[in-house]
Amino acid sequence: MKSIHTRRTIRKYSDREVSEELLNRLLNEAARTQTMGNLQLYSVIVTRSKEMKARLSPAHFNQPMVKEAPVVLTICADFNRTSFWAKCRKAEPGYDNFLSFINAATDALLYTQTLCNLMDEEGLGYCYLGTTVYQPQQIIDILQLPKLVMPVATLTIGWPNEEPSLSDRLPLESFVHQETYNDYMGRDIDTYYKYKEELEENRHFVEINHKETLAQVFTDIRYTRKDNEAMSEGFIDTLIHQGFLPYTIKMGLLG
DSSP, X not given: OOOXXXXXXXXOBOSOOOOXXXXXXXXXXXTTSOOGGGOOOEEEEEEOOHHHHHHHGGGGTTOHHXXXXXXXXXXXXXXXXXXXXXXXXXOOOOOOSHHHHHHXXXXXXXXXXXXXXXXXXXXXEEEEEGGGGTSHHHHHHHHTOOTTEEEEEEEEEEOBSOOOOOOOOOOGGGTOOSSSOOOOOHHHHHHHHHHHHHSHHHHHHHHHTTOSSHHHHIIIIISOHHHHHHHHHHHHHHHHHTTSSOGGGHHHHHO
16 A cells, blocks of 8 residues: 555556456545535546547647546536436526535545545556646537536546656645634745755756746746636636536626
């Protein structure tokens, strides 16, 4: 069994098959995770075919592991199934709203993390793709997701063919607050980010991007205001398209 202390993101995979039997067992075991109202507000799309992985790849900025991994899982916030169940049982669902999306997205992400933990125990490698929420409409179209279903996470899965170094993490005191939130002072930031900023790979990262600080790499290159605002607008448009938001709320959300 792997320790959480040695958990790595795996982007390169061997040719060894991930059997349907193993994957189904893990997907089923992950369903024991906590869920809002015991409703299990998620669905998982399993992609194995080369054709479908190739179609999904552009939605994830053509990251190589999307095509190369034996399995790609798209985990969705799903209120479609629960709503249809209600209608089939003489009940009137009221889940076409933002709160319902948040509840379903939380369910889906809790399920995703539990699945990751189970895959760690089996020795499987995986990569969590944050790009899922950047261009969700592409994924919706490719996977033919109906209203009230929204992709929120993607995992590429396979048997590891690499052993990358462990990613750095902030110290406990930087994110745990006792009783109330204690806001940060400059000296706290200096202490908490010192190790991260002094790592040789991060120093190199700053140098090759021609920046003065590591923070500038994130704000000016990796996650810019312009990109965040554009993708936020696209995400809101997709929530409207999928029935989780009324069109009239868009202008209010975007100011």
